[in-house]
Amino acid sequence: MRARDNLKCTRKQPIRGLRAQRARASATSSFITSMRMPTVKFQHGDTVMGRWPGSSLYYEVKVLNFDSKSQLYTVIYKDGTELELKEQDIMNAVSFQGRLRSRSRSRSPGRRRSRSRSPARTTRRSSSRTSTVTTESATTRREPRIKEVLEVRLTPMKTIPTDNNNKPEHREETSAAANKVSQTPVSKSEVEPEKVQNRYNLRRRKDDSDVKPAEPKEAEVEEAPPVAPAPAPTTLDFGGKIGAYFWLLFLPAWVLYVLLQVNQADPSLTNPPALPALDSFWDAQAFGIVVLWMWFQAVLYILPVGKLSEGMPLRSGERLKYRTNGFFAVTVSAAAVAAGVHQGVDFTYIHSHFLQLAAAALLISLLLSLYLFVRSCSLSPEQLALGGNSGNILYDFFKGRELNPRIKSFDLKFFCEMRPGLIGWCVINLGMALTEMKLQRLQAPSPAMLLVNAFQLLYVVDGLWNEEAILTTMDLMHDGFGFMLAFGDLVWVPFTYSLQAYYLVVHPNALSPVAVALIVTVKLLGFYIFRKSNFEKNAFRRNPADPRLSHLKSIPTATGKSLLVSGWWGVVRHPNYLGDLIMALAWSLPCGFSHLLPWYYMLLYYDIILSSGFSHLLPWYYMIYFIILLVHRDSRDMSECRRKYGSAWDQYCRTVPYRIIPRVY
Ligand SMILES: NC(=O)C1=CN([C@@H]2O[C@H](COP(=O)(O)OP(=O)(O)OC[C@H]3O[C@@H](n4cnc5c(N)ncnc54)[C@H](OP(=O)(O)O)[C@@H]3O)[C@@H](O)[C@H]2O)C=CC1
Numbered sequence: 001m002r003a004r005d006n007l008k009c010t011r012k013q014p015i016r017g018l019r020a021q022r023a024r025a026s027a028t029s030s031f032i033t034s035m036r037m038p039t040v041k042f043q044h045g046d047t048v049m050g051r052w053p054g055s056s057l058y059y060e061v062k063v064l065n066f067d068s069k070s071q072l073y074t075v076i077y078k079d080g081t082e083l084e085l086k087e088q089d090i091m092n093a094v095s096f097q098g099r100l101r102s103r104s105r106s107r108s109p110g111r112r113r114s115r116s117r118s119p120a121r122t123t124r125r126s127s128s129r130t131s132t133v134t135t136e137s138a139t140t141r142r143e144p145r146i147k148e149v150l151e152v153r154l155t156p157m158k159t160i161p162t163d164n165n166n167k168p169e170h171r172e173e174t175s176a177a178a179n180k181v182s183q184t185p186v187s188k189s190e191v192e193p194e195k196v197q198n199r200y201n202l203r204r205r206k207d208d209s210d211v212k213p214a215e216p217k218e219a220e221v222e223e224a225p226p227v228a229p230a231p232a233p234t235t236l237d238f239g240g241k242i243g244a245y246f247w248l249l250f251l252p253a254w255v256l257y258v259l260l261q262v263n264q265a266d267p268s269l270t271n272p273p274a275l276p277a278l279d280s281f282w283d284a285q286a287f288g289i290v291v292l293w294m295w296f297q298a299v300l301y302i303l304p305v306g307k308l309s310e311g312m313p314l315r316s317g318e319r320l321k322y323r324t325n326g327f328f329a330v331t332v333s334a335a336a337v338a339a340g341v342h343q344g345v346d347f348t349y350i351h352s353h354f355l356q357l358a359a360a361a362l363l364i365s366l367l368l369s370l371y372l373f374v375r376s377c378s379l380s381p382e383q384l385a386l387g388g389n390s391g392n393i394l395y396d397f398f399k400g401r402e403l404n405p406r407i408k409s410f411d412l413k414f415f416c417e418m419r420p421g422l423i424g425w426c427v428i429n430l431g432m433a434l435t436e437m438k439l440q441r442l443q444a445p446s447p448a449m450l451l452v453n454a455f456q457l458l459y460v461v462d463g464l465w466n467e468e469a470i471l472t473t474m475d476l477m478h479d480g481f482g483f484m485l486a487f488g489d490l491v492w493v494p495f496t497y498s499l500q501a502y503y504l505v506v507h508p509n510a511l512s513p514v515a516v517a518l519i520v521t522v523k524l525l526g527f528y529i530f531r532k533s534n535f536e537k538n539a540f541r542r543n544p545a546d547p548r549l550s551h552l553k554s555i556p557t558a559t560g561k562s563l564l565v566s567g568w569w570g571v572v573r574h575p576n577y578l579g580d581l582i583m584a585l586a587w588s589l590p591c592g593f594s595h596l597l598p599w600y601y602m603l604l605y606y607d608i609i610l611s612s613g614f615s616h617l618l619p620w621y622y623m624i625y626f627i628i629l630l631v632h633r634d635s636r637d638m639s640e641c642r643r644k645y646g647s648a649w650d651q652y653c654r655t656v657p658y659r660i661i662p663r664v665y
């Protein structure tokens, strides 16, 4: 009851500025003096800024009480979450604003000009911004490398999921969820913070029904708050610094090795390719073709055709605009390629110069990564991605420092992720189909080749049709743009995702109509799960009140964003990965499953390893890589969401215990 009163009070009486703060403080302090209690910095009822555990985010909170024994303050967030915080993680709203102002003054002259310095203006800004206010903590500012350690007492609590209209979920369902929790405990590593040493004591108000998860409103987002510089990451992905050196050397070498291997007449493991002379990788014409292709895609990207979509709010609250005309780009590209085929352009060149084309793309991705790294050195820490500024040059070069590198409105990360590589992959597949026809003397591509081409084309066209959805993915929202993505987008995707088609050129595989029907069914099932789940998350992130999602339940988080706990996101934590994996299976099946047999025997008889052809692995290459990629991506995302959402994320993990495959993983 008291908590509810406090919450109402928070809503009705936002911070009124220094005078109100002082009046309240003096009234409470005389009360405290008369009670002969030890003096405490913040008083019951004060509206202050409280740091969210494990992050550098501060939210407006109300002080409920102070425990002199533990020296902890109990505070309540606007979504009803109660936490116990140490004094050093709480800031007086006025000094908080002062600090933000002084930071923004010293760091951004442009912003200084656009802001009023009057206290009234300051107060209004702080009270109107009901969602999040972001800054770095005093500790991280002074000592950016200090590991963030917050001693906060949190007790996992039941969060009552609301439906999409923010009505509390039906009681029975809540208790069902609670039962489920006790039956399926979440693993320790999932619940326990990885980077933060926390003792839990997180309480939610008993009655959540009137708590509307605060999604950022347009006006709030437009009033850009000062930006938190990216603190140096405390844990490094991809095996840390040593891992980054390894990947930097291994990934390009691996692609070139695989391409040399598949180029051989006998591509088996027992027949490793001889290292060719360096100049055989270089072909000026192939380089010119790759440059021309990228240029062509860049022109299509900047044409003022199609929608201008808004990205998700950045740490500054700003939202970038993206030209999402991917479907237009793929249509024009298809028309250009069709015209080329009609005019007799020899697309079998792609097959015969695959290695040189890949080497050219590798060179371009390397030059691009160098450019990205150099330009990121002159940026302020606010523009860097979280996780990309470890201070180690090679790690940061690999991981990517700048979050949204742009040349005017040309977004390099968005362009590379969605255009040249992705559309190029389809053109390569077409080249393989035409080569198959030529080498196998066919009138039309084989059914297996047609399936692989059609499935992967559908995947790419779907991605471009729903291009806006990429704006809510990890790469666009969190990852910096560096070698990993530049290489991934421009080399890895087009030149390794097309290996199934490459394989079929010289390894024909006859398919019965039943097999075709089965494979198509698998593909459609995967596609359905992938599309529906991505749609749900994307639509929910764009507009949580979307009427099409009114049947879904969500739980609020202290950041103002909610998490879906029903629908596809209530089945597993990454339903979109599940759909993607099923589709990957359908891409490999047309190449034949008998190739899996040698692998089965390999486990039994070592000597068969030597006689098993590497060619057998090729069609399953994507599937194997993709499982590794998605499992790793899932764990990266888990840590990131744990950091962002704290106990609400734990609650989600308890309610939805499986990550990708229901009841398996
Ligand atoms: N073919 C390929 O090579 C690859 C394909 N992909 C595909 O790309 C797509 C995007 O993948 P990716 O970016 O990795 O991840 P997701 O699209 O799954 O995005 C993860 C983010 O979604 C939000 N989220 C997580 N759980 C919930 C929930 N319950 N309710 C609402 N929001 C939630 C979180 O962000 P927040 O809360 O901050 O909004 C989280 O960080 C997937 O379909 C994947 O299969 C990915 C990699 C490679």
Ligand SMILES: CC(C)=CCC[C@@H](C)[C@H]1CC=C2C3=C(CC[C@@]21C)[C@@]1(C)CC[C@H](O)C(C)(C)[C@@H]1CC3
Pocket: 251, 417, 418, 422, 459, 460, 462, 463, 464, 470, 473, 475, 484, 485, 487, 488, 489, 492, 493
């Ligand atoms: C080994 C290595 C260097 C890996 C880098 C990872 C990248 C290859 C992938 C990271 C996320 C990706 C996505 C797609 C392609 C692969 C990369 C770039 C994607 C564009 C494919 C089409 C989908 O419809 C998609 C838009 C959902 C997807 C987004 C993520």
